[in-house]
Amino acid sequence: MKLVTRRMWGGPASIGGYANPTRGCVAHYNGGAIGLIKPGKPHAACYDYVRRVHRQHLNQGWAGIGYAFLACPHGYVFEGRGLSHQQAAQPGGNSTWYSIQMMVGGGEQPTDLQIQAWRDCRTYIRQRRAVAAAIRGHYQFVSTSCPGTPTKRLIANGTLAGSGSGTPAPGGGSVTVPHMTTVRPVDEQQKAVNRLGYEPELDVDDVFGPLTLKGVEWLQEELGVTVDGLWGKVTEAAYLKRIGGSAPKPPAKPFPLARGHWFGPPSSDDRNHSGYYWPADRPHIKEIQGKVGAKKDGRYGPKTKAAVTAWQRKAGFTGRAVDGLTGPNTWGRMFG
Structure with a gap:
């Protein structure tokens, strides 16, 4: 999943109070056509759209953008309120259902990349929280046309229930279409x-x-x-x-997480990947454990942290950089 965190699009550190939605995910749309699906529309416009919706919701007296996540036509998922927060999207279900907006409006048909991003987002949520498989439309909570006829069809025919990848992709926050950085970072x-x-x-x-x-x-x-x-x-x-030069050499092994995420012992921070709750990260943690001489169980526990701390000191890290966590800098030194 190509994840754009709040920090990346310029949102606040947190939006809304705590909640633990468990009943499933609700699909939304904008209402009026927004034009992000037009051929050649740059992905930068998606950032502008998310910031605009955030401002609109603030002006309505809300804590900020009302959705948990938003799926854009270029295949990226924008973090709105994120995990474990009260929604402001579907009255009667704001504390019990997660909201995922499809960034379309009117009769606009979501792109294939966008549909996959919505699926990825649902998988991301369900891998990290005990959330049921149910999918609903906003119209099933109140009288509204949301999420629009095309997305209603995707719910009815089971398309949105398709498989997804819940693992944040490397560099997911870059404002790009999927092929933009394959030649030069x-x-x-x-x-x-x-x-x-x-x-x-x-x-x-x-x-x-x-x-x-x-x-x-x-x-x-x-x-x-x-x-x-x-x-x-x-x-x-x-x-x-x-x-008159040559292309830059790509990194030997790119950091496998989105910007702002790291590998570390279990904690309540959703940016921290321990392997206890996110099975997809266990192969990467085993690589780290192999490098630092820890037991290769795929779980980033206290012993792995201690081994990484010792490795960081040996590698010349000092001060706060010696923290036992594996972020981009530590990973780069390990596998660069």
């Missing part, structure tokens, strides 16, 4: 744009936001290739020809 794209003289310089933060999109489009115009904001093979070849 986002941070290397930002460096390349800056190298050709773009002003103001981009922050090299590995997040493909609206400013980076404009920078890549500028670079493509400079190179005389199609201006679409997608760094593909043609853009790569033209850039390498301009600078």
Whole structure:
């Protein structure tokens, strides 16, 4: 699952009070057509949409965006209120059901990537919380057209109940369509744009936001290739020809979690992957355990933390970096 956390789209650290929904997931939509499914619509527009809905819900007196999650047409899942929070989406079910908005409106048909993102999100929720398999539409709680005719059909014919991946994908927060970073990582794209003289310089933060999109489009115009904001093979070849260099070497083993997540002992923080509750992470934890000489049981317990702490000290980490947790920096030193 390609997860965009609240931090990535600019939301608050937390939204809404505690709740423990267990009855299932509810599908929603926007109401009026929003145009995110139009061909060529950049994924940056999805970020703008989520921020806009958040502001609207704040103006309505809510704690913020009312949905737990939102699925975008490019196949990404945006974290709204997230796990274990009171919803503000379906009266009568805000404390008992999770809400997942399909980011469409009117009669817009969700894209295949979007449908899969909705499934992935449901799987993500059910892997982490004791939530039933039931799927409902907003219209089953109040009199409304939500989630729209196309999505109602997807509920009725069982499409939304299809299998999904609940594991946050590496770099899931990058504002990209799925093939955008296969040629050159986002941070290397930002460096390349800056190298050709773009002003103001981009922050090299590995997040493909609206400013980076404009920078890549500028670079493509400079190179005389199609201006679409997608760094593909043609853009790569033209850039390498301009600078007379070679492509950056990819990392030997990319960090397998989304930005802001890490491997560590069990805790209440949903960004922490222990292997106790998230079975999909156990193979990665076994890799860590093999590297630090801990028992390879796929669960990040106190003994694994102690072994990682010792490994970090031996590797030259100091201060707060010696924490026994495995985030991108520790992982990169282990497997880079």
